[in-house]
Amino acid sequence: MNVSDTEIVWSILQAAGYDKTDSSAHADVILVMTCAIRDRAETKIWNKLTHYRGLKRSRSQKKNFPPLQIGILGCMAERLKSELVEKERSVDLVAGPDSYRDLPRLLATASLTGQPAINVALSLDETYADIVPVRMSADGVTAYVSIMRGCDNMCTYCIVPFTRGRERSRPIESILAEVGHLSEQGVKEVTLLGQNVNSYRDTTSSDSDPNAQTITAKGFSTVYKPKRGGLRFAHLLDRVASVDPEMRIRFTSPHPKDFPDEVLEVIRSRPNICCSLHLPAQSGNDRVLERMRRGYTRRSYLDLVERVRRVLPSVALSSDFICGFCGETDSEFEDTLSLIRQVGFNTAYLFAYSMREKTTAHRRYQDDVPPEVKQRRLVAMVSTFREEAATLNKSLVGKQQTVLVEGVSLFFVILIFRL
Template sequence: MKLEELRPLVGVGRQLYVETYGCQMNVSDSEILVSIMQDEGYRYTENIAEADVILVNTCSIRDNAEQRIWGRLNEFRRYKKARKNLVVGVVGCMAERLREELLNDGVVDIVAGPDAYRDMPRLVAMAIGGSHGVNVELSQEETYGDIRPVRLDKNGVNAFISIMRGCNNFCAYCVVPYTRGRERSRDPYTIVREAKELFEAGYRDVTLLGQNVNSYSWKPEDGGEVDFPDLVAMVADVSPLLRVRFATSHPKDLSDKLIDVMASLPNVCRAVHLPAQSGSNRMLTAMNRKYTREWYLGRLAAIRRKMPDCAISTDLIAGFCGETEEDHAQTLLLMREVGYDSAYMFKYSQRPGTQAARHMEDDIPEDVKTARLNEIIELQNELSLASNRRDMGKCFEVLVEGASRRSCKQLCGRTSQNKMVVFDAADGIKAGDYIVVKITDCTLATLFGEIVK
């Protein structure tokens, strides 16, 4: 027996509850965290009322995300009153940013940054012993490559695989390089192993995750390099029945090689999320995005030349520092020119410590930001509906994900373009199956259809 098998596991007999906020990276991180804690004997529970340890995986990307989490921590006071030994931990981006404030709040026992999850059993043990558990060290190497994440999703069809951590881009508005540290790529062979294990467990759709997946680069000591297109091809090779997606791409790094690899592999999904943030070159420079509107449109043209059926989605920010009506009009024009299938749209929210917070004035009044955001949302609703209407009468291969939310007599699934399709259930069709559906109706968010085969 190995020495570590003889040592007492601190978690035995204790239940762990994890609440996750923010992006897909955080969902993936929570799965890593649960895996680390289970190895230490903790049992994962979905019932907060029976938890001995509550961990909140946090997001700092916008002020309202942080405000929600502060509100939630406040609610935990009553759990703490009811259970004297309850341990509450804040992990992730907010922990990295607000360590002192969190510890002074009186509810929080543990503060752990995104690179400190391996240390969590020790931090919990410290909290149980009556002290604060704190580790907000950022690492140059940590990728959690050897950890087998515990899947917390419900459908057993879609899974995230984290392929890299951190970001080197320092977009002026973004807090991520400060909360998640420098870019590190994970060993590709551990990524492929994870994809294989997921496929064998019945998963059929994996999303390769990173802050900027296009700059993925693995350089082993004996020379050579695996870049992102190579990695996509390696994961796609696991099985033609495994769909491969990725997020997020930075337009400056989206290479012809990646487009060629995607076009040559039918199981790499026909969907690219390419955040534009603004349609104005003046704003793109101020945001330190390192590309122009013309470069961006050139990349989309290259994608559409090779994959005319590829869906394009984006992120847009309304009311960044110094944005004029003309800049805003450029964003609306870009949206029309591209005809986005979908978009994530936000008002600019100043984040302390970022380049914008240090050197620029957050000078667009709140009501102007709101009005511009509403115009962007209204236009995107129009574009999403037009995109879905173009699909009417066409047939798509759909990967079934399970029962539809509206009716147990209907199933739902996703096209390669990442659009949700609802259709009547039929005997023998279950989650994880591929079927062909003809689209007969749509709303701006959903396609409706009938099974063809």
């Protein structure tokens, strides 16, 4: 998502007359796109800022050069707001995920006044639908297309609803136009992006039934009232897949609740939609899932996996898991390990819980699992996942698959050179 946002920002700045340099030492402006999902992501940014502060100081000693401007964009900017400029005085600009159109004005204001410029207002309708992103690697064969922003789910551990705001979807026609444009440029694979990508709901189209109620996967619930009307993800997926039948389509990141049968049927019926689904489980224990407010039980998750495998027998599954969430006991954690074993995931994103301020968990629960226990559980999750993934990988030995060659790896070049 941050790569996609960077491409939007770059498009806005290019239109305002900015040019890009590959070296921070030559830059007049450095903008850092940030993530706030875990404490470690923010620590990296603080470390970077120490480095940029040094660059700013050495730039100020050079004659005939404008002062270096440093800006923080994205989720960390949204989370910390003015606290960022109070803690790090070298920061000139703070812009949240819905303020990118304002960047040229913010840069000009900071430059004219010498004071930090801040815009962290969240929007109910900003989707940057009319902005054609400038792709970071224009010669690549893959591209991201942002289709929705924000999230209404309010999982108790998650900062995203506070940094990205309410859910809103980009009109379908603008998505189809962008995908068509990418196809003409020779792009072979498009990944549809959103915080909760399969909650997509375009309410601007007159084609939709205004009374049609959102359908969730069986056994899943939401924290919000049922939404009505709008073109849903299954419809979008079908239309996107028909733009160029040779173009591979992926999407991330979904919520398991938004996999009604009709989405699975579209994937089955369209050979160019990659048969690879991300089903973030987070935990295998019902009590932990309830504390996380995920809206499903272990049983309903397993039923969904079974349904997915029945409709898409060759599907590759991936997932996210968090260990050490507030109050997680050893036996609750064992349920996570057993879920990983029971399902068998091809890929998994595994994390030790990192409490974030402002989240419901921060207000309601204690971050009471000691760091060394979290670390031990993380190691156990990684090794359990690897064992299962190795079995799945071995089952593919000797099979033929269509693959997309994205480029030549450096390793391959070195091998050739040595030969």
